[in-house]
Amino acid sequence: MTNITRRTAIGASLAAPFISNSAYAQGVRLRLAHPHPESDSWEKATRLFAEQLKERTGGAVTVQVFGNGVLGSDQTIIASARSGTLDIALTGNPFFTGMAPKLNALDLPFLFRDRRHVAVVLDGEIGNSLRTELEPHGLHVLGFWDIGFRNITNSRRAVNAPADLRGLKIRTTPNPAHIKTFQLLGANPAPLPFTELFTALETRAVDGQENPTTLIRNARFWEVQKHLSLTRHAYTAGILAMSRRRFDALPAAQQEAVMAVAAAITPQQRQMNESADADALSDLKSHGMAVVETPDRDAMAALVAEPVRREFAERFGSALPDAIAGAAA
Known part of the structure; x- marks a missing residue:
């Protein structure tokens, strides 16, 4: 079966305390898209993100995942999130560097030593400063996910x-x-x-x-x-980014839930990839x-x-x- 044929098909509880439904008075459905195959960790982790966000909000916030590029290419996914026609985009950091060129620093050759080094950078002050590079372009970064060493x-x-x-x-x-x-x-x-x-x-x-x-x-x-x-x-990171317009429109409790669940899933997704390297x-x-x-x-x-x-x-x-x-x- 060719990749074209496959692409035609659409395809841990948090430590934080459960918040009552009253904090999520307005139900919302979010659409998330990424280009990776259904067997990839991105598909598994985005579905886990959807499950845990629904659980945390008592069903008030649901996420529909569109993987395998069914909603378009990397650039299309990003453009859709920027315009607000897509709620959450997940794709590789290199595809964001055209609008936020400082992010290109993450893709410099032979810069990262290992994944521990990556985590220190992306989860610390450097990563926090790089998140802001996408704010003027209509995107709110939820987390830096893993693609891996090329x-x-x-x-x-x-x-x-x-x-x-x-x-x-x-x-x-x-x-x-x-x-x-x-x-x-x-x-x-x-x-x-x-x-x-x-x-x-x-x-x-x-x-x-x-x-x-x-x-x-x-x-x-x-x-x-x-x-x-x-x-x-x-090394290549993936960026999980939400439409700034869509994020700002959410009630504060829903914003907090989205950020908390993304923060919890991010290290799990990275571990999925690291654990899969030898088997791959x-x-x-x-x-x-x-x-x-x-x-x-x-x-x-x-x-x-x-x-x-x-x-x-x-x-x-x-x-x-x-x-x-x-x-x-």
């Missing part, structure tokens, strides 16, 4: 070192850091929405792509890609993918880390990437 797949050859990427057409996000990284590595970056990626790989419109192993497995890219290289060249890699191997487990990351980092970071610093200064790099985990 790895390279392609249909042509094993990637052990930078030279092996030369000439390969690699799908990236539209994020400037991702594009610049692959240009410096000698590849031809081709930005595409995630919802179009499977077909682009299947038709050989692009040779490869870069995503975490969990998403490579859940999107069934092993059907159309032969080679996987565990480069872990960049094993599954990809079992489906015949040839895996380079120890590519020359040092050589790749030497080519891209400082130039891409310097390009960011020329526009926004070095304080933000320096703070991220220096955050203690």
